[in-house]
Amino acid sequence: MSLIKPIDIHAHPPTEDYLIRSGGKYIKHAAEYFRISIKPRSIEEMLEAYDRAGVDRIVIVAWDAETTTGLPKTSNEYIAEIVDRYPDRFIGFASVDPWKGEIAIRDLEVAIRDLGLSGVKFQQAIQAFFPNDRRFYPIYEKCVELKIPVQFHLGMTGAGAGVRGGDGIRLKYTRPIYLDEVAADFPELTIIGLHPSWPWQEESIAIAMHKANFYLDLSGWLPTYFPETLVRYARTLLKDKCLFGTDYPFIDPERWLYSFNKLGFEDEVKELILEKNARRVLGI
Template sequence: MIIDAWAQHSTTRHLADPMLDSLRRWQPGIPLEEQPVSTTVEAMDEAAIDKSLISAWVAPGNVMISNDEVAGFVEQAAGRLVGVGSVDIRKPMEAVREIRRCVEELGFKGIRVLPWLWEVPPTDRRFYPVYVACCEADVPFCTQIGHTGPLMPSEVGRPIYLDQVALDFPELKIVGGHIGYPWTDEAIAVATKHENVFIDTSAYTTKRYPPALVEYLRAHGRRKVLFGSNYPMISPAKALQDLASLQLDEEATDLFLGGNAQRVFGL
């Protein structure tokens, strides 16, 4: 089974947001309008992806992809898409209630909040109710580590911030997306130190993985790294096109492509 740990089925609000303009320098073919769900499934089929975890996007004062929209996309995809919710961290009690709704009513398998959207690190007090709710619901907290493609401050994405979060919430499963570059060594150190911290490779093609991450994948990090594409910004086929160059053995390949995501997200 191949599972894409980070994807979006984007709305027009998300695709056309000026925040994403800087990404179009590298990916000029990104659409500006919402596509049918069948388009996302076709992109998955091209890369033999069995399931994709698609995320809501909640930013300050701007819901780019709502949780209910994600639930609707999942419903249309006949088991191929899995929902990941998002919440407004400025409203902690509403956030907690929404996480419970996402898991208990919508069937979502994770919650994602991006620190750079809020311009605060994941150690900020406003994140802590989210961590409690994720622990109670037994779903991973997903976030971005590393620099940002959009022209927003990157410092809040330093992987080392997750060290303190994992110390405070050792039972919380944390998935840091976008490999943590240029702080990939930090990401590997934190994932190695903490049993429940993981890295996903979204937003990078295999040929752009830092050598340290490739070595980690081949050896003691084989149970720690999940494949992700960041579709539609990168198609899963493009993200995987140089997979053989990683020279992973059969076990490492199976874990990277799907086994780790299956275990971490309970799929």
């Protein structure tokens, strides 16, 4: 265990820029729903939490849902600046707003080629789109061209949870099965489905079993609360396809790892999930 250098595949900046300015009511309501504090912290405080947990590297994601939320983005430039400050700790993932069309494609190209980011993340619930909508296929074509992995949110989201109308968010966009079509149409594209995809866990497991280019991230939930089927597949048939992630600052890395160790996975499986699978997906 001590030789493992964990890589967190999915985290957010804990700063005011993301949590308050970009997050607005969506993150405020998510925090209330999860009963957690969203007091902004610095990147240095974030790194202290990762040092305490013994986590080596962290994928940190930008945020752009300007069309649907009207809130300012946490830009790709902002993330690139964090990566430049701590290049041996952070791996930056871009965010582009799919409704911006040509601009989204140009933003992605700049983020990868000029800013040095390594992937892109989508949040279909808040960005309000079906990932298999052909209008967005040019973005995936660009991902293939740039040879970058792409992350999609899966399952119930805390954003808008617990308030009337769920802040207008539709859960339908987060069903895993739409990504099966994207994985089929873009075999060269590496897709990471984020979070245990409740209430469609079996759906995402089936896609991960069937499509070699589809991976499951385990962030956003403490492992002790994972659906039982997910634990069973992560331990066995999908041990090469599951990735450690926290969704920091919503879950602290030390807490996640403590909970994960309680599952009693073999050392070989832990090494795959905590480090090796991420190295393969990220090409590092």
